[in-house]
Amino acid sequence: MNPFVYPKSKHSRRERPGQLARYQLYKPYLRREFAKKCVYCRLPDTMGPLEAFGVDHYRPKKKFPHLVTAYANLFYCCNPCNRRKGEDWPRPGEEGTEIVPNPCDHKMSKHLRFKRGTVESLSPPGAHTLRLLDLNDPKAVAYREFILATIGMWQEKLESAQRTARELRKKRRAPSLSAAEGGRIDSALSRLEHIEAECSAHLDRLAGGP
Secondary structure: OOOOOOOOOOOOOOOOOOOOOOOHHHHHHHHHHOEOOOOOOOOOOHHHHHHHHEEEEEEOOOOHHOOOHHHHHHEEEEEHHHHHOOOOOOOOOOOOOOOOOOOOOOOHHHHHHEOOOEEEOOHHHHHHHHHOOOOOHHHHHHHHHHHHHHHHHOOOOOHHHHHHHHHOOOEEEEEEEEHHHHHHHHHHHHHHHHHHHHHHHHHHHOOOOO
């Protein structure tokens, strides 16, 4: 379970919000569309307030005013990436290098990849994105490393609880088991179910799940 992975295939939009009056109204659709993660740095919004995420205009508003409320031009994005991307757009002749990839038009994993909490570029557009969005800002890298370490901790606790539960269920099926011992096993299994639920909830939040 790792939120910091770039998609290997292009994303096909599933939401159909229709034409809305203001681009801000598309935010809940985009949040579902892109699985609660910033399309550029992959940070899940479940680790912070929703106000820290917003709507990115892939083709900038000032340069493409006719696309301000076009759903196909909008992406879910954290505020730092949105602010750094700003009005960036390639000049004629730079489309192949000085462009920020997006998950609908590009296979993101061909341009960028994570090595733990650090982002590496794999192409000229990836290198441009890495520089422009400052994806390896030390605070961002440290935060990703913290999230990954915390995911590992909860994953290990979950797997330990699951192993113990399997062993106890096996013992519970023993024909010679006394009623008292069966009761103690049932109580232990109930506690383990609570632990498993707690671990799963934390993992979902860390990874941007439900």
